[in-house]
Amino acid sequence: MKKTSGVHIPLAWFRPGVGLKRWVSLAIGGLVVMVTGVVLILLQNTAFFRDHDKIWAVVFLLGWLLTLTGVVGFLWQTLRLRAGSSVGTNLTYAELAFHMAALDRGPNVVAIGGGSGLSSLLRGMKDVTSNITAVVTVADDGGGSGVLREDLGILPPGDVRNCVIALSRAEPQMEELLQYRFSEGTLKGQSMGNLLLAAMCDINGGMVEAVARMGQILAVAGRVLPVSTDDIRLKALLQDGSVVVGESNIGTVQFRSQSNIRKVWLDPADCVPVPEVLEAIAHADMIVLGPGSLYTSVIPDVLVPGVAQALRDASAPVIYVMNLMTQPGETEGYNGIAHYRALCEHMGGEFIDYVMVNDLYEAPEELLQHYREDHAELVKWEQENWHGARAQVVPKPLLKVSNGHIRHSYSGLAKGLMELYREDRKKAKKKK
Numbered sequence: 438m439k440k441t442s443g444v445h446i447p448l449a450w451f452r453p454g455v456g457l458k459r460w461v462s463l464a465i466g467g468l469v470v471m472v473t474g475v476v477l478i479l480l481q482n483t484a485f486f487r488d489h490d491k492i493w494a495v496v497f498l499l500g501w502l503l504t505l506t507g508v509v510g511f512l513w514q515t516l517r518l519r520a521g522s523s524v525g526t527n528l529t530y531a532e533l534a535f536h537m538a539a540l541d542r543g544p545n546v547v548a549i550g551g552g553s554g555l556s557s558l559l560r561g562m563k564d565v566t567s568n569i570t571a572v573v574t575v576a577d578d579g580g581g582s583g584v585l586r587e588d589l590g591i592l593p594p595g596d597v598r599n600c601v602i603a604l605s606r607a608e609p610q611m612e613e614l615l616q617y618r619f620s621e622g623t624l625k626g627q628s629m630g631n632l633l634l635a636a637m638c639d640i641n642g643g644m645v646e647a648v649a650r651m652g653q654i655l656a657v658a659g660r661v662l663p664v665s666t667d668d669i670r671l672k673a674l675l676q677d678g679s680v681v682v683g684e685s686n687i688g689t690v691q692f693r694s695q696s697n698i699r700k701v702w703l704d705p706a707d708c709v710p711v712p713e714v715l716e717a718i719a720h721a722d723m724i725v726l727g728p729g730s731l732y733t734s735v736i737p738d739v740l741v742p743g744v745a746q747a748l749r750d751a752s753a754p755v756i757y758v759m760n761l762m763t764q765p766g767e768t769e770g771y772n773g774i775a776h777y778r779a780l781c782e783h784m785g786g787e788f789i790d791y792v793m794v795n796d797l798y799e800a801p802e803e804l805l806q807h808y809r810e811d812h813a814e815l816v817k818w819e820q821e822n823w824h825g826a827r828a829q830v831v832p833k834p835l836l837k838v839s840n841g842h843i844r845h846s847y848s849g850l851a852k853g854l855m856e857l858y859r860e861d862r863k864k865a866k867k868k869k
Contacts, residue, residue, distance in 0.1 A: 464507025470500030540567040540658065544722035544858060547572060547753075549664075549738045551596040554729030557844065558758065559603040561851030569659030570717040571600045576671040576703070576737040579685025581618070581627045585635050592644045592663055596734075598630040601648060605655035645711060662717070664738045667708035671737055673701045684733050688766025692812075698767065700783065701732050703740045710743045718744070721753040723858050726789070728758045728845055731776055732767045736783045745784045754790040754861045756854065757828070761795050761836055761843055765812040773818030777826060787827040790861075793853055794818040796832035800843055808843070815843075831857055 474497025543566025548558055551574035562569055575592045577583065582595035602612050615630035624632075637647035648661050671684040677696040681687045682704075691698055718724060727735045739745045748755055757780060763771055771779075773794055781787045798815060808814060823830050833853030837846040 460507050460510035462507070464504050464511065467500045467503025467505070467507055470503060471497055472500070474498075474500055540565070543568055545717075545720060545753075546570070546659075546723050546725065546854075547717050547721040548725045549735070549744075550574065550727050550729040551577070551734035551738070552729045553599070554727055554734065554758075554760070554845065555596070556599045556603040557847055558725065558728065558850050559600055561847035561849070562854070563604050563606070563658040564848075565851050565855055567658045569604060570714075570721075571604065571659065571661045572664050572714050572717070572738060573597050573600055573661060574734055574737045575663045575665055575667075576669050576684045576733065578670070578683050581631050583685060584627070585631055589635055589638075590668075591635055591638045592666065592668075594631045594634040594638075594644075595628075597644065597648055597661055597663060598628065598634055600661045601651055601655060601657060602630065604652075604657045604659055604661065606658060607655045611655065645713070662711050662714050664714055664741050664744065665708045665710050667705065669708050669737070669741075670704045671701060671733065672704055673732065674699045684737075687733060688764070690766075692766035692769075697770075698732055701736055701740070703737065706742075708741055710741045715743055715747045718747040718751050718753075721751060723854065724748065724751055724753050724755045725854065726755065726757045726780070728760050728850075730764055730767055731760065731771075731779060736780060739780075739784050745786075748784070749786065749788045754858070755788060756791045756793055756857065757789050758835075758845075758850065758854075759792055759794045759818060760816055761845060762808060762813045763816055769812055771816070772822065773816055773830075774822045774826065776816065777823075777828065789828045791831050791857060792818075792823075792828045793831045793833055793835070793857065795835040797834035797836045797849075800836065800838055804838065804841065804843065833857075 474494070540563075545568045546562055546566055547570045548555060548562065549572040550558075555571065555573065559569065559571055573596045575596075577593040577595055578586060580595065582593035585591060586593045598615065602615055605612065615628070615633065617629045619625055619627050619629075634644075634647055634651065637650055638644055641647045641650055644663050644666060648663070651657075652660055670682060671687065673681045673687045673691070675681065675691060675694060675696040676699050677694060679690070679694065679696070681690045687698070687701070726739070729735050739748065757777065759773055759776055760768070763769055768776065773792070777789070777792055781789065795816070795818075800815075805815070818830065818832075820830060831853075833849065833856075835845055835849045835853060837844055837849070
């Protein structure tokens with residue numbers, strides 16, 4: 438286990454998301470200082486204030502600034518509470534205010550990955566903390582994202598869009614709008630959210646700035662960062678010696694050839710990580726890898742130079758969330774330890790602290806049979822296979838069945854990770 442960080446400064450107080458009471462207190466304190474300034478004006482003819490005739494102005498100005506800050510903060514927090522009403526429609530305004538303040542005091546979580554797995558994790562974690570940094574892969578070159586990448590020369594927006602929506606506290610209608618895909622014309626297959634991100638990239642000069650602006654509009658709980666702003670291509674070497682170029686081609690070619698993936702790498706290999714990504718990892722309380730496609734969502738992030746080293750140096754525990762199912766074209770036939778070994782090999786060493794696996798297998802047999810027909814099955818993680826591995830295996834109930842599909846439970850992911858986080862902190866305290 439890694440050494441936990443030392444002094445933790447509650448920076449949440451200085452963000453616009455702090456509790457209503459604090460902003461009201463700040464405004465009242467400012468009014469008191471302003472009144473003090475007025476009193477000093479009335480006393481300026483005394484001997485002391487004749488020698489310090491400008492002190493009243495300084496005090497009055499300070500009070501005015503404090504009052505203004507308190508009022509603006511109160512209004513901002515009120516708007517934020519309205520945007521956060523999706524947390525629970527049965528909550529009173531006071532309960533909602535308390536809940537949002539509690540989220541601001543939650544742990545700093547860095548979630549690394551891509552695809553639907555990362556989105557599922559974020560949907561659960563936003564209900565336990567607002568201090569989330571989602572680090573998203575930018576190797577996607579298929580579908581609508583691939584078209585925009587080729588036509589406009591921007592980073593693929595698909596996974597970024599899904600993460601922004603997953604962390605958003607905006608109205609459900611806004612999510613429906615952003616996920617809408619055109620079914621006719623030249624825009625067929627494109628989502629509204631992808632087009633919006635493309636437009637904001639052009640307006641703001643880059644994906645990082647565009648996502649930050651979009652996060653403000655959608656009341657995002659935390660922030661979303663692309664792992665790099667470079668134009669990255671993912672390549673794979675198969676066991677038969679063939680090389681596959683492009684994230685969207687890897688699964689198809691591997692499944693057709695039935696030759697397992699030996700390794701994947703990035704082109705260019707010297708791509709540069711977004712500085713905020715490394716900073717977030719360094720200051721995290723918990724770092725989560727996955728869930729998501731092993732070779733095309735999780736591993737591409739840790740291949741960006743500097744990211745694996747940042748994970749190695751991090752004081753926070755590094756947790757790998759194992760997929761529920763094997764994936765045709767990537768991990769067909771893999772058990773839990775095979776997933777773990779492949780990830781560690783690409784990271785350059787074993788510095789994952791925990792592997793969270795699913796211990797709930799309550800899925801209808803007919804559904805599992807349907808998955809088997811598609812060459813997918815539940816990932817087996819037998820405990821005896823982990824002898825000698827550095828990481829500790831942590832079983833948690835993570836599975837749910839939704840609309841005829843096996844998915845990660847949002848609440849199960851969040852609950853499991855928070856339990857693991859608290860247990861890790863207790864162990865760290867006992868070691869001191």
